[in-house]
Amino acid sequence: MKNASLLICFLAGCIGQPGSADEDALGDIDHEPTGDEHRPGQPCLVCHGAEYTPGHEVFEVAGTIYETIDAQTGTADVEVIIEDADGREIRLRSNRVGNFYLEEDAPIRYPLQVAIERDGERVEMRSPIVREGSCAHCHTKEGPNESSVGRVFLRETP
Amino acid sequence: MRTLSALVFLAACTGGPGEQTILELDTAGYIAEVDGYVAVGCATLDCHGDAGRPLRLYSETGLRDSRDRDLPLSMAELEENVLSFAGLDQSPPLQNLAVLKPLAGSAGGLDHVGGDVWADVNDPGYICVLAWLEGRVGDEQDACAEARAGVMLPPAP
Numbered sequence: 001m002k003n004a005s006l007l008i009c010f011l012a013g014c015i016g017q018p019g020s021a022d023e024d025a026l027g028d029i030d031h032e033p034t035g036d037e038h039r040p041g042q043p044c045l046v047c048h049g050a051e052y053t054p055g056h057e058v059f060e061v062a063g064t065i066y067e068t069i070d071a072q073t074g075t076a077d078v079e080v081i082i083e084d085a086d087g088r089e090i091r092l093r094s095n096r097v098g099n100f101y102l103e104e105d106a107p108i109r110y111p112l113q114v115a116i117e118r119d120g121e122r123v124e125m126r127s128p129i130v131r132e133g134s135c136a137h138c139h140t141k142e143g144p145n146e147s148s149v150g151r152v153f154l155r156e157t158p
Numbered sequence: 159m160r161t162l163s164a165l166v167f168l169a170a171c172t173g174g175p176g177e178q179t180i181l182e183l184d185t186a187g188y189i190a191e192v193d194g195y196v197a198v199g200c201a202t203l204d205c206h207g208d209a210g211r212p213l214r215l216y217s218e219t220g221l222r223d224s225r226d227r228d229l230p231l232s233m234a235e236l237e238e239n240v241l242s243f244a245g246l247d248q249s250p251p252l253q254n255l256a257v258l259k260p261l262a263g264s265a266g267g268l269d270h271v272g273g274d275v276w277a278d279v280n281d282p283g284y285i286c287v288l289a290w291l292e293g294r295v296g297d298e299q300d301a302c303a304e305a306r307a308g309v310m311l312p313p314a315p
Binding site: 110124126127128129130131132137138144145146147148149 | 198202203204205207208209217219220221222223224225227228271272273309311312314
């Protein structure tokens with residue numbers, strides 16, 4: 001009986017853990033269980049944030065780049081150019097599934113200005129990023145709509 | 159000049175006798191001088207452009223009331239932004255959260271999740287927003303222009 005009570009208390013503690021509800025909301029989609037190619041298009045910092053890190057690695061900024069706004073899969077070798085509030089420039093590159101990430105120990109200060117570039121094509125994000133490190137927090141797959149500008153994409157759909 | 163009167167009746171526990179208890183916010187002044195600053199600097203989708211946060215603001219590249227993105231704000235959206243300021247706090251301008259939250263603690267401001275936006279009360283953004291809350295934004299057009307210049311959006315593609 002005592003063990004059962006302890007178990008209930010333990011479970012109750014887990015239920016209230018910050019970020020777990022957001023992780024649950026992402027759903028158990030078909031994905032690579034770990035590694036830098038899993039869960040493209042999802043808000044990375046839900047599991048790779050400083051306060052809730054079941055993904056173990058903590059990211060400062062992370063996201064997924066698509067060729068066009070309606071592409072179903074991400075696109076590789078796009079350079080992500082981040083300029084922080086102190087004028088520091090950081091360059092990242094999207095991987096095979098379009099994912100990129102900047103690890104936590106990178107010294108950056110918000111707000112950030114961001115551009116993406118490949119083979120002379122360059123797209124600059126018009127508004128600054130003020131506080132959110134997950135690109136997909138605002139750049140949702142469901143957008144564009146009232147509260148989202150849609151995916152991060154390199155070129156207009158032909 | 160169109161004035162939006164945000165009549166906010168304060169509960170008995172707030173405000174003392176003779177203290178200003180009603181904010182009359184100037185919509186035309188907001189559109190002319192203030193929105194171009196706060197909508198870019200504060201209303202990104204990851205901050206006050208998030209519908210769930212206090213002081214919810216519409217902006218050209220952020221939250222919209224329709225699916226038309228990257229177009230100038232409609233009059234309805236601009237009026238909603240003014241109402242958001244009225245709904246945020248009914249305190250007199252100098253004690254209003256709209257100027258105290260972005261202001262650094264060392265200058266008398268309050269804790270702000272988005273950090274210190276204004277280092278002190280000489281920041282043109284502080285001067286502009288305070289003047290608007292006080293109904294005299296026309297006196298601070300230079301400060302507002304300087305504030306807007308500091309956050310200007312690049313042109314739409």
